[in-house]
Amino acid sequence: xxxxxxxxxxxxxxxxxxxxxxxxxxxxxxxxxxxxxxxxxxxxxxxxxxxxxxxxxxxxxxxxxxxxxxxxxxxxxxxxxxxxxxxxxxxxxxxxxxxxxxxxxxxxxxxxxxxxxxxxxxxxxxxxxxxxxxxxxxxxxxxxxxxxxxxxxxxxxxxxxxxxxxxxxx
Numbered sequence: 228x229x230x231x232x233x234x235x236x237x238x239x240x241x242x243x244x245x246x247x248x249x250x251x252x253x254x255x256x257x258x259x260x261x262x263x264x265x266x267x268x269x270x271x272x273x274x275x276x277x278x279x280x281x282x283x284x285x286x287x288x289x290x291x292x293x294x295x296x297x298x299x300x301x302x303x304x305x306x307x308x309x310x311x312x313x314x315x316x317x318x319x320x321x322x323x324x325x326x327x328x329x330x331x332x333x334x335x336x337x338x339x340x341x342x343x344x345x346x347x348x349x350x351x352x353x354x355x356x357x358x359x360x361x362x363x364x365x366x367x368x369x370x371x372x373x374x375x376x377x378x379x380x381x382x383x384x385x386x387x388x389x390x391x392x393x394x395x396x397x
Contacts, residue, residue: 269321
């Protein structure tokens with residue numbers, strides 16, 4: 228992998244409650260000719276780092292393609308998120324499998340041309356979450372976490388797909 232940063236953000240009245248990170252994860256993908264190739268996935272992870280449950284979780288996400296418009300992909304992301312998260316609990320979401328097809332321009336190209344349609348494009352992902360900590364009446368919100376990421380073919384005979392993630396901060 229060219230770059231392997233982990234970006235995190237947390238909020239909660241001086242107490243960290245949710246960490247949000249986008250990380251690479253090694254995987255395989257079946258190509259159209261049936262061959263298995265190495266494919267690095269972008270996995271969005273939300274962790275409850277509080278000592279109490281986090282309730283009423285309302286995630287928000289936008290995904291932009293480098294030459295396209297920014298799409299609100301909250302509805303798709305929200306399907307992967309439970310209503311509450313126990314202390315130490317984790318939520319994971321595969322960006323390629325779950326969020327990219329929710330972006331209309333990307334989805335049509337992936338449908339027509341497969342995974343290679345997403346190669347060499349730069350994507351901009353922004354995520355924030357509104358929630359309430361157990362025992363708290365006031366809702367909290369994480370800062371907006373942003374990343375720019377792209378996939379490319381490694382310069383090897385195997386044609387492995389690498390992922391580059393750039394943390395844009397909060």
